[in-house]
Amino acid sequence: MKVFTTGQVAKICKVAPRTVSKWFDSGRLRGYRIPGSQDRRIPREYLIKFLKEHGMPLGDLEDEAMAKVLVVGQDQVLIENLKRNLPIDRSFKVAVAASGFEAGIQAESFHPDCIIVDFSIGRVEALQICQNLRRNAEYGETILIALLPDDGSSTSFDRSSINETFKKPFDAALLAERLKTLIGARKELV
Numbered sequence: 001m002k003v004f005t006t007g008q009v010a011k012i013c014k015v016a017p018r019t020v021s022k023w024f025d026s027g028r029l030r031g032y033r034i035p036g037s038q039d040r041r042i043p044r045e046y047l048i049k050f051l052k053e054h055g056m057p058l059g060d061l062e063d064e065a066m067a068k069v070l071v072v073g074q075d076q077v078l079i080e081n082l083k084r085n086l087p088i089d090r091s092f093k094v095a096v097a098a099s100g101f102e103a104g105i106q107a108e109s110f111h112p113d114c115i116i117v118d119f120s121i122g123r124v125e126a127l128q129i130c131q132n133l134r135r136n137a138e139y140g141e142t143i144l145i146a147l148l149p150d151d152g153s154s155t156s157f158d159r160s161s162i163n164e165t166f167k168k169p170f171d172a173a174l175l176a177e178r179l180k181t182l183i184g185a186r187k188e189l190v
Helices: 006-013 017-026 044-053 059-065 076-085 100-110 123-135 172-184
Strands: 003-005 040-043 067-072 092-097 114-118 143-148 164-167
Touching (some): 006 017, 006 040, 006 044, 040 044, 067 100, 076 092, 076 172, 100 114, 114 123, 114 172, 123 143
Parallel strands (some): 067 114, 114 143
Antiparallel strands (some): 003 040
């Protein structure tokens, strides 16, 4: 468990250390005092919770506190259902890309923990996206989920680069729960 001093919290929040001490002493920011000292320590999870409750930016903590999901597809109903089932205001941040080109740009800037590729954008393009991601060492640990259409066509391809597959139609809540489990196993979500 990572803990911060009042000085470190002050830098993260861009306030004076005395302000952090007041938040702590008033009980708004939870933490503990070091025995035999007046020094305060704030555990990471309490700091993140405080920042979110007060609408403050997470800054450098965002990468470790937020689960980032990139959805590659054009099915607006699916995207809206997924956003509704993921607690975006809490621990999830969702970005959307409509094409393979856009997915590459988004992946580079967004640094997702999970990429969901909807094969309804085109089987060849979807497979190309998955293969390109796996070739790049930077995305070696990224969770890759394929959404396969239920159009009666055979969906035989090399699934070794994909962590999970879901066949459409499926319950978006089930996919959201699976994302929480998969990302939660790698990252401590608050």
